[in-house]
Amino acid sequence: MTGINDELHEVSLTVNGAARTARVPARRLLSDCIRHDLGLTGTHVGCEHGVCGACTILLDGVPVRSCLLLAVGADGAEITTVEGLADPDGTLSAVQQAFTECHGLQCGFCTPGFLTTITAGLRVVPDPTEDEALEMVGGNLCRCTGYQNIVASVHRAAAIQRAREVGAG
Amino acid sequence: MSSLFGARVQRVEDDRFVRGHGAYLDDLGEGALAAAFVRSPLAHARITDIDVSGALDVDGLVAIYTYEDLPERLAQPLPLLIPHPSLTHGRTPYPLANGEVNHVGEAVVMIVARDRYLAEDAADRIDVSYDPLPPVVGLDAARQADHLVHPDVPGNLAANEVQEHGDAAAAIRAAPHVLELDLDIERSASTPLEGRGVLAVWEAQAGRLRMWTSTQTSTGVRAAVAAKLDLALADVDVITPDVGGGFGVKIVHPWPEEVLVPWAARLLGQPVKFTEDRREHFIASAHERAQHHHVTVGFDDEGRLLGMSVRFWHDNGAYVPYGLIVPIVTSTQMLGPYKPGAFRVEFDSLYTNTVIVTPYRGAGRPHAAFVMERTMDAIAAELGLDRTVVRERNFIQPREMPYDQGLIFQDGRPLVYDSGDYPALLAQLKEMISWDEFPAYQAAAAAEGRTVGIGLACYVEGTGVGPYEGGHVVVETSGKVKVATGLTTQGQGHQTVLAQIVADELGVALEDVEVVTGDTRRFGYAVGTFASRTAVMSGSAVALAARKAREKALRVAAGALEVSPDDLVIADGIVQVKGDPDSGIALGTVAVLSNPLRYAFDDAAKAATQFAGGGDLDKPPVAEGEEPGIEGRAFFSPARSTFAAGMHAVIVETDPETAEVTILRYCVVHDCGRLINPRIVEGQIHGGVAQGVGGALYERMAYDENGQLLNASFMDFLMPYVSEVPRRIEIDHLETPSPLNPLGIKGAGEAGVIPGAAVLAAAIEDAEGFTIRSMPISPSDLFELRLTHRSADSGGRPPGPPADIQEAQS
Numbered sequence: 001m002t003g004i005n006d007e008l009h010e011v012s013l014t015v016n017g018a019a020r021t022a023r024v025p026a027r028r029l030l031s032d033c034i035r036h037d038l039g040l041t042g043t044h045v046g047c048e049h050g051v052c053g054a055c056t057i058l059l060d061g062v063p064v065r066s067c068l069l070l071a072v073g074a075d076g077a078e079i080t081t082v083e084g085l086a087d088p089d090g091t092l093s094a095v096q097q098a099f100t101e102c103h104g105l106q107c108g109f110c111t112p113g114f115l116t117t118i119t120a121g122l123r124v125v126p127d128p129t130e131d132e133a134l135e136m137v138g139g140n141l142c143r144c145t146g147y148q149n150i151v152a153s154v155h156r157a158a159a160i161q162r163a164r165e166v167g168a169g
Numbered sequence: 170m171s172s173l174f175g176a177r178v179q180r181v182e183d184d185r186f187v188r189g190h191g192a193y194l195d196d197l198g199e200g201a202l203a204a205a206f207v208r209s210p211l212a213h214a215r216i217t218d219i220d221v222s223g224a225l226d227v228d229g230l231v232a233i234y235t236y237e238d239l240p241e242r243l244a245q246p247l248p249l250l251i252p253h254p255s256l257t258h259g260r261t262p263y264p265l266a267n268g269e270v271n272h273v274g275e276a277v278v279m280i281v282a283r284d285r286y287l288a289e290d291a292a293d294r295i296d297v298s299y300d301p302l303p304p305v306v307g308l309d310a311a312r313q314a315d316h317l318v319h320p321d322v323p324g325n326l327a328a329n330e331v332q333e334h335g336d337a338a339a340a341i342r343a344a345p346h347v348l349e350l351d352l353d354i355e356r357s358a359s360t361p362l363e364g365r366g367v368l369a370v371w372e373a374q375a376g377r378l379r380m381w382t383s384t385q386t387s388t389g390v391r392a393a394v395a396a397k398l399d400l401a402l403a404d405v406d407v408i409t410p411d412v413g414g415g416f417g418v419k420i421v422h423p424w425p426e427e428v429l430v431p432w433a434a435r436l437l438g439q440p441v442k443f444t445e446d447r448r449e450h451f452i453a454s455a456h457e458r459a460q461h462h463h464v465t466v467g468f469d470d471e472g473r474l475l476g477m478s479v480r481f482w483h484d485n486g487a488y489v490p491y492g493l494i495v496p497i498v499t500s501t502q503m504l505g506p507y508k509p510g511a512f513r514v515e516f517d518s519l520y521t522n523t524v525i526v527t528p529y530r531g532a533g534r535p536h537a538a539f540v541m542e543r544t545m546d547a548i549a550a551e552l553g554l555d556r557t558v559v560r561e562r563n564f565i566q567p568r569e570m571p572y573d574q575g576l577i578f579q580d581g582r583p584l585v586y587d588s589g590d591y592p593a594l595l596a597q598l599k600e601m602i603s604w605d606e607f608p609a610y611q612a613a614a615a616a617e618g619r620t621v622g623i624g625l626a627c628y629v630e631g632t633g634v635g636p637y638e639g640g641h642v643v644v645e646t647s648g649k650v651k652v653a654t655g656l657t658t659q660g661q662g663h664q665t666v667l668a669q670i671v672a673d674e675l676g677v678a679l680e681d682v683e684v685v686t687g688d689t690r691r692f693g694y695a696v697g698t699f700a701s702r703t704a705v706m707s708g709s710a711v712a713l714a715a716r717k718a719r720e721k722a723l724r725v726a727a728g729a730l731e732v733s734p735d736d737l738v739i740a741d742g743i744v745q746v747k748g749d750p751d752s753g754i755a756l757g758t759v760a761v762l763s764n765p766l767r768y769a770f771d772d773a774a775k776a777a778t779q780f781a782g783g784g785d786l787d788k789p790p791v792a793e794g795e796e797p798g799i800e801g802r803a804f805f806s807p808a809r810s811t812f813a814a815g816m817h818a819v820i821v822e823t824d825p826e827t828a829e830v831t832i833l834r835y836c837v838v839h840d841c842g843r844l845i846n847p848r849i850v851e852g853q854i855h856g857g858v859a860q861g862v863g864g865a866l867y868e869r870m871a872y873d874e875n876g877q878l879l880n881a882s883f884m885d886f887l888m889p890y891v892s893e894v895p896r897r898i899e900i901d902h903l904e905t906p907s908p909l910n911p912l913g914i915k916g917a918g919e920a921g922v923i924p925g926a927a928v929l930a931a932a933i934e935d936a937e938g939f940t941i942r943s944m945p946i947s948p949s950d951l952f953e954l955r956l957t958h959r960s961a962d963s964g965g966r967p968p969g970p971p972a973d974i975q976e977a978q979s
Contacts, residue, residue, distance in 0.1 A: 111186055
């Protein structure tokens with residue numbers, strides 16, 4: 001066998017609330033680990049150089065590009081992927097609900113990255129202004145929607161979130 | 170009676186997408202072997218040696234293939250999909266390079282390994298030796314033809330095509346005013362977020378191939394793969410999974426990977442998958458747009474066109490698998506909503522050592538609109554007329570419909586506009602953007618030291634291109650309705666809009682209708698998704714199929730209720746006697762009754778078994794000429810395309826220091842006939858406008874003189890983020906129904922992108938006061954233009970028409 005040291009390393013992760021382990025080579029991208037080792041194919045890979053944002057996940061609550069991280073580097077982390085955004089009973093999260101109401105997606109390929117990004121963004125800025133909404137989605141690429149309904153979805157998600165808090169409170 | 174047609178219903182496909190449950194190509198085929206490719210690093214070279222020895226001991230390597238390994242049919246060039254009499258020198262690539270490479274990115278070696286990492290390890294260890302040849306890059310080099318892309322293609326000329334209606338030269342000679350313009354537009358590309366991909370499974374015992382591919386035509390891939398692998402069509406299934414955007418690039422087929430992957434899967438007896446990466450998509454798929462135009466136009470004192478002659482040069486890249494569709498569309502659609510007087514267009518389609526050029530959303534039309542709209546603005550400037558006035562004077566009037574432009578369109582049929590109201594569209598647009606008030610706004614802005622400009626651009630788009638699409642509708646005994654059409658979906662919301670149509674036709678709830686597209690197991694006859702054709706073609710087909718199913722349901726229910734079918738209606742999934750809502754019989758039950766049974770497989774089925782009673786015992790259980798089941802199958806094949814239209818207006822502000830262009834307002838009026846779902850149409854327009862803005866201000870393929878694509882990544886190819894698109898795209902609709910299909914629909918998918926370069930050039934020109942003849946225009950380009958014009962001004966040039974509008978004759 002030549003060159004490549006493909007010794008396997010055990011990686012333990014908490015993914016969408018569940019403990020998961022994978023045995024991966026040191027060079028395995030976190031995006032590939034999530035998709036192909038853990039079978040969570042909702043996280044999409046659009047560029048593999050950190051520009052498009054389709055592979056964005058929440059790593060310990062913070063949005064990160066999983067194509068720019070190695071799986072071994074995420075050992076011990078808590079990860080949320082698009083599959084973990086809905087409530088355990090299947091109720092869509094406020095952001096997911098807003099995207100369906102506002103036609104915030106077309107082909108759906110970039111959508112998981114927007115959903116995770118906005119989920120994290122609204123935790124920091126729960127009631128974004130127009131500029132703050134643009135800023136929140138300003139690092140993700142979409143080729144279908146022209147972003148109009150994605151921005152609308154940010155505002156709608158904030159409103160749904162507020163309404164749910166009032167309902168729950 | 171229509172309740173869903175025209176409604177802004179939410180998309181039925183979104184739930185799975187927002188949950189992360191979509192199934193795109195790379196989400197499939199767990200455990201499949203992975204394919205990777207060694208691609209040419211040179212734009213033009215002879216291959217002198219391929220040394221694979223370094224790769225042979227890579228862990229997980231399964232196979233390495235070069236051209237020498239290909240069996241006879243695969244060793245032939247890939248098909249030329251759309252032959253044309255003018256395409257005298259059509260050349261297509263081999264699946265793997267046969268001794269010569271003609272662009273950076275051309276596939277040379279295929280590797281199959283246990284996973285993609287290992288396949289790329291092996292690819293890195295394969296040593297290909299090249300003998301470089303001089304590359305031909307750009308239209309100038311192609312025309313000059315000091316070097317040839319293909320040694321047997323003189324002048325790099327794939328095709329020369331002329332179309333003429335009237336005597337343009339004579340009309341121009343006789344015209345009181347003549348202008349000549351040179352216009353350029355650069356390369357861009359579809360750039361879907363998901364690249365290409367293909368997965369193939371060979372079912373050895375059955376001798377059948379099943380493959381999934383991220384395509385815009387599963388039936389096209391199926392036929393091509395069956396031919397290349399010498400398989401019966403019946404032994405090949407092609408399934409299009411969820412597709413992460415297409416925008417034209419995925420209509421090309423078969424890609425080399427689409428024949429090599431199934432071939433390897435059969436050879437190896439194991440599933441094989443190829444997933445394209447982003448760099449590969451830039452250098453090994455397809456681009457579009459690059460053309461140079463020379464316009465000569467003659468017009469009268471009022472600005473009416475008398476004669477127009479356009480000579481243009483089209484860069485088709487290294488090969489022409491998709492024929493001449495893009496330049497043919499450019500040459501015919503540049504007429505827009507206008508009567509051009511006598512018209513002549515001639516183009517050369519030229520080879521270069523660059524990625525192939527095939528349709529990207531708009532498919533030749535953005536260039537066409539750029540050419541005609543820049544010409545209109547030049548005429549207005551020449552005569553000192555308002556730009557809208559010149560357009561109004563040249564519009565085809567509604568009373569003149571259908572209007573024959575006297576040319577042959579991309580479907581090989583006469584270019585005849587079916588309907589449209591261009592004066593109404595323009596009036597709508599002018600009011601929307603307050604066109605007449607703009608000079609006052611511009612003056613006020615100037616007083617504040619701000620530079621603003623306004624532009625408009627019009628287009629007509631032939632949509633719903635034939636030859637046909639089909640649809641199948643079946644009512645299951647549960648009352649659920651299953652619909653299939655053969656063309657594919659890349660995010661346009663077809664599952665929703667086709668369900669809206671069928672639900673209305675059948676009288677059932679939207680949630681009871683499920684639509685499947687792009688699966689040859691479900692519907693084997695189809696063409697594909699391109700040219701804004703799905704709503705027109707498959708929409709009409711499923712409507713016709715649903716009508717057949719409805720008639721059948723009414724016949725069966727009429728027998729059971731002992732009434733005439735004419736007395737029945739279907740509402741909410743219940744067949745009822747008109748005026749008697751209590752008389753109902755559920756559509757699912759009708760489906761049970763329509764299928765006489767021997768065996769009761771569930772409670773509902775008991776009603777159709779032989780001892781359940783009912784029916785005339787002297788007649789066959791299935792009446793002569795009837796079939797079991799409530800089904801309808803229909804095809805729609807219109808005589809011609811239907812012509813949508815639209816007009817965009819934009820107000821821009823240009824930064825006096827940085828030359829950055831900011832879009833202050835972007836207004837769209839749009840006529841795609843009857844709207845099935847305004848929300849989805851508007852979404853299509855939003856996306857198109859964003860691509861139009863990208864193509865006008867940001868996107869270009871930066872090839873160097875060696876044919877290296879310098880910006881083959883999302884870092885350097887500037888696709889718009891939210892910060893680059895207008896904050897609000899304002900949209901208004903006009904509906905002039907098409908007489909050419911049962912629903913009055915015209916296509917909408919490409920519309921938003923078409924006038925992008927034209928409208929932004931016009932607005933920037935208005936802001937800056939000098940002519941814009943080349944797009945895209947970056948801040949650096951604009952800055953350079955300012956310098957050029959300032960030095961020209963300081964050189965004492967007298968005021969008057971800009972320097973590059975030359976009055977050739979007056």
